[in-house]
Amino acid sequence: MTDTRLPRSLALVGAGKMGGAMLEGWLAAGLPGAAVSIHDPQPSEAMARLCAEKGVAVNPQPGAAGSAEVLVLAIKPQMLDAAAPALQPLVSGETLVVSVLAGKTVANLEAALPAARAIVRAMPNLPASIGAGATGAYANAGTSAEQREIADTLLRASGLVEWVEDEALIDAVTGVSGSGPAYVFALVEALAQAGVAAGLAEDLAMRLARQTVVGAGALLAQSDLPAATLRANVTSPGGTTAAGLAVLQRAENGLPDLVRETVAAAKRRAGELSG
Structure with missing residues (x-):
């Protein structure tokens, strides 16, 4: 990662296997822990230790520091609607939302997070946990060139990234490399x-x-x-x-x-x- 591409603040929602793997990649690539917060009701002991070591905030009051520059969604897809109300303070019209929720479309995300304008759907896979992942990504029309670059940098910390121009192809990516x-x-x-x-x-x-x-x-x-x-x-x-x-x-x-x-x-x- 280079300084020009690092987000000033990043909120990670869901720090399980995939979310945790991405966080480790970001920290290893130079993202300051102080710029990150994780939102997970039951982070693992290993994740809690990592956050303590790196200065990552764990479950701060949503929106206590204002909206995040980047919000990464790594919860189970079925949890999106239930989690959405608590996430509203983290999202403004300037926030880049990066979702790794299988099957959840841009329309689904816009409905859950009405303030969001820039949305990137991404489908990484488990080898991201060792920096050898393969990720397919799609950016909606509201995503600026700078925001897409930030998303690319964050996703590339875990391995290969391939962008598609048709959102429907993300489901195909899920079937090939995601699974x-x-x-x-x-x-x-x-x-x-x-x-x-x-x-x-x-x-x-x-x-x-x-x-x-x-x-x-x-x-x-x-x-x-x-x-x-x-x-x-x-x-x-x-x-x-x-x-x-x-x-x-x-x-x-x-x-x-x-x-x-x-x-x-x-x-x-x-x-x-x-x-």
């Missing part, structure tokens, strides 16, 4: 279970499955080659990998169809959460 880490973890589980079925001890199968995904991810990160090329590079014609891929890539009910259905289901649920 995607869970799909990868499920793959590790399935790969380990398959190893056990093939005769490996359970702990050995899990160690091999975990490291295989970790290593493949690291290779993706370090290589400029497309994933398809990397796949081809480890697939010898007529070899063992080719035999396995023939099952994964079969025309019906193979991995492409399964993943397509998976992403579509997550995207559909994100739309349902808008109410």
Whole structure:
């Protein structure tokens, strides 16, 4: 972060796994703790310690210091309407609202926070907790270029940020990268279970499955080659990998169809959460 892009004041509503991960990223990147307040009825012990160490205010009276320059919403989507009345003092027409609430549209946010003009919808994912996140973001028409830059800087502290110009695409982002880490973890589980079925001890199968995904991810990160090329590079014609891929890539009910259905289901649920 650079000084020109840092908000003067930031209120974080919800300091759970995602909110906490983002806060840690901001503090590590140079956001002063004194510029931040968190609003969470039950912050974890670890979060309370972090806030005490960094001088972050915990549950101050809403609006005691006036409206925030940036308000970040990281509560459960279903809690928005119930939380909104207490948040009104934190929001003015100059406040940038950054929401990571799955499924909650700009219209939903405008209805909950009528004073808000600048709204950014963002969908980060769990690897943001180690600075390796993937976030999709959308800014409404009321967001200035400077505010979008501030939002980009805050989100980029946790990893990759990709902006979309159509709000409807945020639900697709949710289905791909927002929920995607869970799909990868499920793959590790399935790969380990398959190893056990093939005769490996359970702990050995899990160690091999975990490291295989970790290593493949690291290779993706370090290589400029497309994933398809990397796949081809480890697939010898007529070899063992080719035999396995023939099952994964079969025309019906193979991995492409399964993943397509998976992403579509997550995207559909994100739309349902808008109410």
